[in-house]
Amino acid sequence: MTTETSSGTQEFSTKGAYVTGGTEFKRDTNYITTRITADGRDGFPVEPGRYRLVVARACPWANRAIIVRRLLGLEDVLSMGICGPTHDKRSWTFDLDPGGVDPVLGIPRLQDAYFRRDPEYPRGITVPAMVDIPTGAVVTNDYPQITLDLSTEWKAFHREGAPDLYPEHLRAEIDEVALGIFKDVNNGVYRCGFAGSQEAYDKAYTRLFDRLDQLTARLATQRYLVGDTITEADVRLFTTLVRFDPVYHGHFKCNRQKLSEMPVLWAYARDLFQTPGFGDSIDFVHIKRHYYVVHTDINPTQIVPDGPDLTNWLTPHHREELSGRPFGDGTPPPPPIPSEIVPADHWVPLG
Structure with missing residues (x-):
């Protein structure tokens, strides 16, 4: 949908339909499954500088990749392009960059990289996406x-002291836990928010809070x-929990309790938030703006709420009393590179 401004230029509307009346929300999980691997068996070998990870800080699925890349110390070998917090029906855009163009890929819209792979690409333009810089085409959005591949296939380029987020002897358990989290929590909040009937909402709500319990x-x-x-399982749960009170509790009607009213999960989430690589990847301004502005069928006014107070993310959590070693035999990552620091007023600075 386009509208014409008073100057005669066209602007693409952010408005899109996310709720289908009378039905439950079903996520399209048919992603581009090409993989970037150490042996290059799909035609895309791991190579420093060859690929660009395109993300949006607003998106929980992309937030996973931001965190894992940082924990593993892949910044010097895998560059990152950051889209703005809102998008229209066509695509995520690079409106944060000078001139609205990604400085490495030279494109204004992520859509352009999808169409370079397939001019008739029929599905949603999603983040995260790995783009092959020489061709400008998306390799995968899976x-x-x-x-998982950043943890396993890119191992030769991990920083010294990088944690093992997907240890081989725990993979079956990690996969099992992560699957339940995906079905009922990561996707569960969307099944609540985009429910097209009371029955669909009630079912999703029950599954969400049963799983949280x-x-x-x-x-x-x-x-x-x-x-x-x-491990990878913690990364996957964290990116939903950190968005729970700012967005999902109200906007998606996940309102049995706030996260801050669930003592164990609240302390767990704060523990991770205060761990280098997690909280410093979070941009609450982008998160709130994305959900409340883009989902106009459930927030037609596009008003972004001022609350909640987020400084409580920095309060003591006392989870260290349960022992555990955040990075195992490894070490915390260094601070973010200057170009990837989240502005202080988008985060939760003290004082």
Whole structure:
């Protein structure tokens, strides 16, 4: 949909339909499954500087890749393009960059990279996406596999002291825990927010809070979800929990309780938030602006709420009393590179 401004130029509307009346929300999970691997078996070998990870800080699925790339120290070998917090029906855009053009790919819209792979690409233009810089074409947008491959296929380029986020002896358990989190929590909040009927909403709401109760029981006696260190499972849960009070509780009607009213999960989330690589990847301004502006069928006024107060993310969590070693035998990542620092007023600075 386009509108014409008083100057005669056309602007693309951010308005899109996310709710289908009378039905439950079903996520399209048919992603581009080409992989970037150490042996290049799909035609795309791991090579420093060859690929660009395109993300949006607003998006929980992209936030996973931001965190994993940072924890593993891949900044020097895998560049990152950051889209703005809103998009129209066509595509995420690079409106944060000078001239609205990604400085590496030379495109204004992520859509352009999808169409360079397939001029008739029929599905949604999603982040995260791995783009082959020489051709400008998307290689993959298979976000669950992207982070696993960063941990396993990019191992030769991990920083010294990088944690093992997907240890081989725990992979079956990590996969099982992560699947339940995806179905009922990561996607569950969307199934609540985009429900097209009372029945669909009630079902999604029950599944969401039943799963959160199960996770509460699990985390009451252990610091992390699987083993005694941070793993891929923790990354996947964190990106939903950090958005819960600012967005999902109100905007998506996930309102049995706020996260801050669930003591175990709230302490767990703050523990991760205060761990280098997690909280410093979060841009609450982008998160709130994305959901409240883009989802006009559930927030037609596009008003972005001022609350809640987010400084409580920095309060003591006491999860260290459960022992556990955040990075195992590794070390915390260094501070973000200057070009990727989240502005202080978008985060939760003290004072």
